[in-house]
Amino acid sequence: MSVRCESIEINLNKREILKNISIEVNEKEILSIIGPNGAGKSTLLRTLAGDINPINGNIFYDEKNINQIDIQERAFTRSVMSQLQPIAFDFSVKEIVEMGWVDRGESEYADQFDDAVNEVIHKCGVKDLIDRNFNTLSGGEQRRIHFARTLLQLWRPSNSNDPKYLFLDEPTANLDLTYEIKLLNIVKEVAQEGAGVMLVLHDLNLAAKFSDKVAILKGGSLIDIGLPKDVLKSALLSDIYEIEVEVKNDPLLITYY
Amino acid sequence: MNSFLNVIGIKKIHITSKQFVILNVFIFTSCICFLIAAVTGSMNVSIRNLISGDINELTRIVLIEIRLPRVILAGLVGASLGISGAALQGLFRNPLADPGLIGVSAGAALGATLVIVLGSSISGGLFLGSFLLPLGAISGAMFVIMMLYLLTKGFGYQGVTYMLLVGIAVNAIAGVGIGILTFISTDSELRGLTFWTMGSFGGVTWPLLIPALVIIIISVSSMITVSRNLDLIQLGEPEAYRLGVDVKKLKYKIIISCAAAVGASVSLSGMIGFVGLVVPHLVRLFGGVNHNYLLPGSAFVGAALMITADMLSRTVIQPAELPVGLITSAIGSPFFLWLIFRIKRS
Numbered sequence: 001m002s003v004r005c006e007s008i009e010i011n012l013n014k015r016e017i018l019k020n021i022s023i024e025v026n027e028k029e030i031l032s033i034i035g036p037n038g039a040g041k042s043t044l045l046r047t048l049a050g051d052i053n054p055i056n057g058n059i060f061y062d063e064k065n066i067n068q069i070d071i072q073e074r075a076f077t078r079s080v081m082s083q084l085q086p087i088a089f090d091f092s093v094k095e096i097v098e099m100g101w102v103d104r105g106e107s108e109y110a111d112q113f114d115d116a117v118n119e120v121i122h123k124c125g126v127k128d129l130i131d132r133n134f135n136t137l138s139g140g141e142q143r144r145i146h147f148a149r150t151l152l153q154l155w156r157p158s159n160s161n162d163p164k165y166l167f168l169d170e171p172t173a174n175l176d177l178t179y180e181i182k183l184l185n186i187v188k189e190v191a192q193e194g195a196g197v198m199l200v201l202h203d204l205n206l207a208a209k210f211s212d213k214v215a216i217l218k219g220g221s222l223i224d225i226g227l228p229k230d231v232l233k234s235a236l237l238s239d240i241y242e243i244e245v246e247v248k249n250d251p252l253l254i255t256y257y
Numbered sequence: 258m259n260s261f262l263n264v265i266g267i268k269k270i271h272i273t274s275k276q277f278v279i280l281n282v283f284i285f286t287s288c289i290c291f292l293i294a295a296v297t298g299s300m301n302v303s304i305r306n307l308i309s310g311d312i313n314e315l316t317r318i319v320l321i322e323i324r325l326p327r328v329i330l331a332g333l334v335g336a337s338l339g340i341s342g343a344a345l346q347g348l349f350r351n352p353l354a355d356p357g358l359i360g361v362s363a364g365a366a367l368g369a370t371l372v373i374v375l376g377s378s379i380s381g382g383l384f385l386g387s388f389l390l391p392l393g394a395i396s397g398a399m400f401v402i403m404m405l406y407l408l409t410k411g412f413g414y415q416g417v418t419y420m421l422l423v424g425i426a427v428n429a430i431a432g433v434g435i436g437i438l439t440f441i442s443t444d445s446e447l448r449g450l451t452f453w454t455m456g457s458f459g460g461v462t463w464p465l466l467i468p469a470l471v472i473i474i475i476s477v478s479s480m481i482t483v484s485r486n487l488d489l490i491q492l493g494e495p496e497a498y499r500l501g502v503d504v505k506k507l508k509y510k511i512i513i514s515c516a517a518a519v520g521a522s523v524s525l526s527g528m529i530g531f532v533g534l535v536v537p538h539l540v541r542l543f544g545g546v547n548h549n550y551l552l553p554g555s556a557f558v559g560a561a562l563m564i565t566a567d568m569l570s571r572t573v574i575q576p577a578e579l580p581v582g583l584i585t586s587a588i589g590s591p592f593f594l595w596l597i598f599r600i601k602r603s
Contacts, residue, residue, distance in 0.1 A: 049499065050499075051495060051498070051499070071498065074499075074501070075499060075500050075501030076501070080499045082495070084492075084496075085492070085496075087491050088350040088491065089347075089350075089352065089491060089546040090546055091488075091491065091547065092545070096492075098271070099492060099500065100500070
């Protein structure tokens with residue numbers, strides 16, 4: 001079970017954003033995408049999530065071409081968190097979280113709605129925010145709520161084997177140290193429960209610590225992909241980021257100057 | 258009443274029990290308003306006599322042929338303006354959207370005026386005529402919403418002031434059009450036209466009411482079916498898409514339903530301002546902002562408010578009548594100012 005793309009190409013405004021990229025997100029696996037600004041990381045994530053149609057190449061969800069999966073079914077299979085927009089009306093935090101609910105019209109799911117919401121709220125530790133007005137929260141708190149919403153979208157009863165995929169674009173932006181680690185621990189838990197996870201991260205140490213695989217992107221091309229200890233090498237990173245990067249092994253520690 | 262909510266597609270799962278109770282209060286209130294308005298007027302009818310069937314022929318005619326269509330029309334127009342305001346505010350993600358302010362009503366009025374002045378030679382029978390008028394108004398409303406859509410680049414969230422400015426322009430253009438048509442109209446057409454500029458529920462008859470009734474009920478129900486999608490689009494269009502909303506389909510559905518509801522209303526009652534702005538905000542103040550609650554809430558509060566405003570308009574200075582648009586604007590314009598200051602503060 002995986003989300004896979006085969007030699008995809010993306011052009012936006014006549015500029016080549018992604019060049020001939022093939023990549024696979026397997027279940028129970030966290031794949032982190034790193035690279036400098038403008039490398040095409042977010043575009044790659046959005047393409048795999050089905051937001052953008054590539055001009056060349058194909059995307060497969062569990063060996064089924066994404067074009068054959070309707071948007072309702074996609075919503076049930078994968079959830080996405082990316083840059084967020086302001087919300088015009090005063091929704092409560094609980095309402096925002098509940099927006100993640102995709103019940104697929106199955107009544108056995110609908111019966112477990114309250115349990116699912118409570119489970120997610122508990123898991124994300126946002127119980128104390130739940131009755132507040134969403135627009136009064138800080139940027140970091142809003143991000144945690146959106147994360148909870150993203151998790152609710154992928155909620156399954158414990159006996160379910162439906163594949164699920166989580167796409168997170170810089171999920172730790174605006175988060176303090178505590179919640180940065182907490183959020184990534186939850187992501188890890190979700191992956192262990194069977195989800196395939198794709199992350200765009202800027203912090204190389206977080207990528208090293210939490211990923212099963214790391215992919216490096218630069219200028220729209222896939223430079224390298226593999227286990228963190230195999231990919232995160234000082235020579236390659238120094239070249240990619242054009243600054244001096246030092247990598248120590250056991251445990252993997254990356255320092256830059 | 259609860260089963261009524263189920264029938265119109267409100268699943269309890271997406272509204273709180275408090276909102277459920279408030280909705281029921283709204284429904285009850287609009288029923289009471291309807292009853293009171295039906296028996297109040299230049300000729301009062303006692304409810305007790307009505308129930309026991311002890312009424313004379315004249316009272317019966319007044320009630321069935323004059324009072325009832327008028328009160329029903331007021332309720333329908335209030336409901337469609339209220340719910341259209343709520344749906345447009347949701348779709349534009351803009352708390353200041355109102356069919357009147359952004360020019361949709363003006364477009365509808367221009368369409369209707371065109372039909373009255375130029376269409377009188379085309380429309381033969383009364384039946385066709387009574388459909389042609391709403392059709393003209395609906396086309397006008399649809400044209401304006403489409404134009405707004407293009408000019409605000411797909412209802413982008415940034416367009417709060419921009420959209421209102423476009424609305425001012427559209428209102429002015431429609432004003433010019435109506436002005437020219439008024440100028441070239443004959444005396445009898447002019448009589449028909451004054452009907453709009455004032456905004457009134459007087460003079461409505463069953464044959465005129467039925468087409469509008471059908472159009473409004475269909476469009477209101479179609480808006481209610483997409484309540485949850487309107488919630489999801491508040492997160493932004495990409496997010497809504499990722500949550501399984503066919504964004505394009507949603508937009509067309511709202512645009513067409515609003516144009517139909519506002520167009521049908523304007524074709525029968527003229528331009529009545531501020532209801533679409535005031536009602537959704539009032540409903541939000543009572544119980545929250547989610548559209549599963551807001552849309553039906555706005556329909557019922559809009560109906561109650563309009564029935565009451567119309568009742569006041571025909572009873573305050575008897576035997577004369579105040580234009581009902583005057584009453585709604587008197588309530589609505591200060592509210593609009595308050596809203597602007599509130600938005601500025603936050």
